[in-house]
Amino acid sequence: MGRAPCCSKVGLHKGPWTPKEDALLTKYIQAHGEGQWKSLPKKAGLLRCGKSCRLRWMNYLRPDIKRGNITPEEDDLIIRMHSLLGNRWSLIAGRLPGRTDNEIKNYWNTHLCKKLKNQGTDDTDTPNTLERPQQEPASGNKKKKNGGKKKNKQKNKGGTNNAEPPKTQVYLPKPIRVKALYLPRTDSNTFTFDSNSASASTSQEKEESPLTKELNLASEIGNMGESDGFGFFSEDRDLVNASDIECHSYFPTDHGSLQQLYEEYYHLLNMDHSQFVEMNSFGESLLV
DNA sequence: AAATACGCCAACCGCAAACTC
DNA sequence: GGAGTTTGCGGTTGGCGTATT
Known part of the structure; x- marks a missing residue:
């Protein structure tokens, strides 16, 4: 048995966020800053798990999120960064101010994957210079719930394509957590940031x-x-x-x-x- | 006009690193 | 040093909107 889902607690909301929830979260973070995601929902009066709050903030509510289409320059950079770094969405996103890893990941999967395949470049799996050590099929045992509606999107990502010859393994810096800047907080912290x-x-x-x-x-x-x-x-x-x-x-x-x-x-x-x-x-x- | 297929993207899930005690 | 907790990442899913039949 795996561990219980983090949102399994009875009474916690899941699914799309409402404007009211957004407002509560934004207000709380503006007052107290990010972090303490575990306890944040309770303090903010939200019936969400901390993870969900963090995700919502990071991918949608942050004021510095850039909305709108990916520019050709960004598009180009994403393609080339991906060729170097592979699916390190957070790293790639870090190079594109205002873009989130989720956004880039989605963009890659919906646009660039196809684009590159059409071009015959097929850079959809691994970087061309480096390979993630022991890159494994990321979710080979994950169940597919919605038997059929989806069209096996990105099914063979990450090397489930068995027949491929072993590639030369080259050092790649192991994926690391991209750490947020530490912001010292005090009890009276109103989240000003000098x-x-x-x-x-x-x-x-x-x-x-x-x-x-x-x-x-x-x-x-x-x-x-x-x-x-x-x-x-x-x-x-x-x-x-x-x-x-x-x-x-x-x-x-x-x-x-x-x-x-x-x-x-x-x-x-x-x-x-x-x-x-x-x-x-x-x-x-x-x-x- | 209705049904179906497909595209897109917000959100969820599980894992593992980082942190704390 | 180890156990428990928190946080961040990447893969995947669900559902809505649009296109096609």
Whole structure:
């Protein structure tokens, strides 16, 4: 028996969020900040599980979410980042300010998958330079509930396509959790976020990572300073109201600079295999 | 106009990493 | 160091809207 679903508690709402719930959640987070997802629903007066609240906030309610169509530049970047990183949606999303991993994942599965297949590129499974260690069929034993309505969308994702010859395994930085910026809270915290503390905590991170330094350099070169940018792997997503916050952007939002960063990625990930040991720590460092 | 097929995307689920004690 | 808890990620599903028959 697996563990019980997190939302199995009697009385918890599931399914689409109502405007009222949205308002409650938004109001609570604006007052108290993100985090404490487990206890948040209770405190906010929501009959939802914490996970559901987090998801709703991250994917829909955050004020910095960019709505609207994916631009051709973003489209292009997603394709190329995916070719390097595979299904690391959160990492890819981290390069696209205002886009969420869910959005990119959906976009990939609905648009780009087809597009690439039509082009014969079929980059739908694995990165062309790297492969996730021990990449397994992600959900081979998951039951399919709705026997039939769906058309086996993305069924063979992740290597269930058995007959494929074994690919050369190359080091890939193991998928890591993209950690949100830590925001110190106090009891009376009203979730104001001053730029000094923001840059203090992030500069700390910068100092720890050689690649981050490089990327910061790239950022400086590449027209930095927009207030709506996200951090690289630190994801300044704790920003509740971007308009209130002056925050350094480590990464560019314009396509030219994204291109530059992509090239850095590409270079990094295509290093000679003999350098992988070194790259291991190097790669790890950029994911911290 | 009705039925069916398909596309899209918000939300759920399970797993595992990170954190806390 | 280990157990328990919390958080984040990626895969998958369900349901609504639109297109096609």
